[in-house]
Amino acid sequence: MLTLAIDMDEVLADAAKKLKAWYYRDYGKTFEDEEVKGKDLKEAVIPEHFSLFRKYCNTPGFFRDLEVMPDAQEVLKELNKQYEVYIVSAAVEFPNSLKDKYDWIMENLSFITWRQICFCGSKSIVQTDIMIDDRVRNFKDFKGRKLLYSAHHNIFETNYERVNNWKEIRQLLL
Amino acid sequence: MLTLAIDMDEVLADAAKKLKAWYYRDYGKTFEDEEVKGKDLKEAVIPEHFSLFRKYCNTPGFFRDLEVMPDAQEVLKELNKQYEVYIVSAAVEFPNSLKDKYDWIMENLSFITWRQICFCGSKSIVQTDIMIDDRVRNFKDFKGRKLLYSAHHNIFETNYERVNNWKEIRQLLL
Numbered sequence: 001m002l003t004l005a006i007d008m009d010e011v012l013a014d015a016a017k018k019l020k021a022w023y024y025r026d027y028g029k030t031f032e033d034e035e036v037k038g039k040d041l042k043e044a045v046i047p048e049h050f051s052l053f054r055k056y057c058n059t060p061g062f063f064r065d066l067e068v069m070p071d072a073q074e075v076l077k078e079l080n081k082q083y084e085v086y087i088v089s090a091a092v093e094f095p096n097s098l099k100d101k102y103d104w105i106m107e108n109l110s111f112i113t114w115r116q117i118c119f120c121g122s123k124s125i126v127q128t129d130i131m132i133d134d135r136v137r138n139f140k141d142f143k144g145r146k147l148l149y150s151a152h153h154n155i156f157e158t159n160y161e162r163v164n165n166w167k168e169i170r171q172l173l174l
Numbered sequence: 175m176l177t178l179a180i181d182m183d184e185v186l187a188d189a190a191k192k193l194k195a196w197y198y199r200d201y202g203k204t205f206e207d208e209e210v211k212g213k214d215l216k217e218a219v220i221p222e223h224f225s226l227f228r229k230y231c232n233t234p235g236f237f238r239d240l241e242v243m244p245d246a247q248e249v250l251k252e253l254n255k256q257y258e259v260y261i262v263s264a265a266v267e268f269p270n271s272l273k274d275k276y277d278w279i280m281e282n283l284s285f286i287t288w289r290q291i292c293f294c295g296s297k298s299i300v301q302t303d304i305m306i307d308d309r310v311r312n313f314k315d316f317k318g319r320k321l322l323y324s325a326h327h328n329i330f331e332t333n334y335e336r337v338n339n340w341k342e343i344r345q346l347l348l
Contacts, residue, residue, distance in 0.1 A: 003298075003299060005299065086296075086299055088299075092276065092288045092289075092291045092292070092293065093288050093289075095272075095273055095276040095277075095288070096273070098269075098272035098273055098276070098293070099269055099270070099272055099273060102266065102269040102272065103269070113295070114266045114267050114269070114295045115266075115267075115295035115296045116295055116296070117266045117294070117295045118266070118292065118293070118294040118295065118299060118300075119266065119272070119292070119293045119294070120291070120292040120293070120294075121287070121288045121289035121290055121291045121292065122260075122289045122290070124177075125177060125179065125260055125262075125292060125300050125301060125302050126292075126299050126300065126301075127299060127300075127301040128299050
């Protein structure tokens with residue numbers, strides 16, 4: 001069985017949506033698609049607010065109730081029968097997110113067991129046959145097949161095989 | 175720089191000591207060296223208490239104040255200059271341990287950064303050049319050099335290069 005590493009934020013869980021909502025709550029600003037093309041959210045706000053998104057991410061509860069990305073549950077459940085699936089999240093950067101992310105997986109992806117979860121700092125020591133991720137930095141030391149999950153910040157990356165949504169993952173891998 | 179994965183419980187942190195202490199507190203029983211040779215602690219208690227050690231491990235706070243293994247801080251600090259060190263713990267089995275283990279590392283191994291921490295379920299997707307671990311099951315899919323850290327439960331394993339303490343790790347790797 002092939003091993004398959006799947007990222008959480010922006011792939012399984014819509015963290016960007018909540019970051020935008022919290023920033024709107026605190027500063028009344030919305031983000032146009034155009035201004036975050038090829039950028040992180042923090043690059044679209046004033047420099048004084050750079051660190052704010054990190055603060056949001058380390059707030060207990062932030063990751064607990066994120067929306068699941070469309071079709072992710074259904075497709076992942078099928079993948080889980082044909083692949084050795086691992087949820088791999090660089091969550092250790094935000095230690096207060098660890099339990100929230102675990103609980104989120106248990107609630108939203110109940111077919112996944114604790115054995116299939118990996119919370120790391122750097123993903124450089126994780127090796128599987130396939131990795132689906134929205135951050136090209138996570139592909140740096142990765143030796144398997146890389147599938148870049150489209151997100152506003154990676155829209156100009158041209159060096160990777162790309163998936164735009166979970167329906168495309170189904171077509172490609174099932 | 176070679177990559178080096180190091181386990182936490184029974185290698186960096188003395189979890190067994192606290193498990194024994196809690197069991198003594200609850201049931202007044204001590205463990206003789208002889209009765210845990212080649213065995214887990216749970217195999218030395220009555221079957222009705224099998225699951226108790228798992229319960230202890232998932233109690234918030236259990237892993238927060240474990241004793242550091244002798245010489246571990248000093249030797250690891252040196253290793254951290256010559257190797258790309260990662261602390262790799264199968265902590266996801268006990269979700270309430272995640273934050274405690276993170277805080278324990280920050281307090282006791284302050285030269286380690288969040289990038290160097292990996293909390294997984296199975297260690298099968300972790301690949302580094304060297305792994306130090308007390309559980310042979312973690313070596314199953316591991317392709318690098320395996321160093322078995324001696325513990326009561328692995329005393330009869332003969333298939334692995336063995337280290338008995340951190341002084342020996344220093345001699346071998348520094």
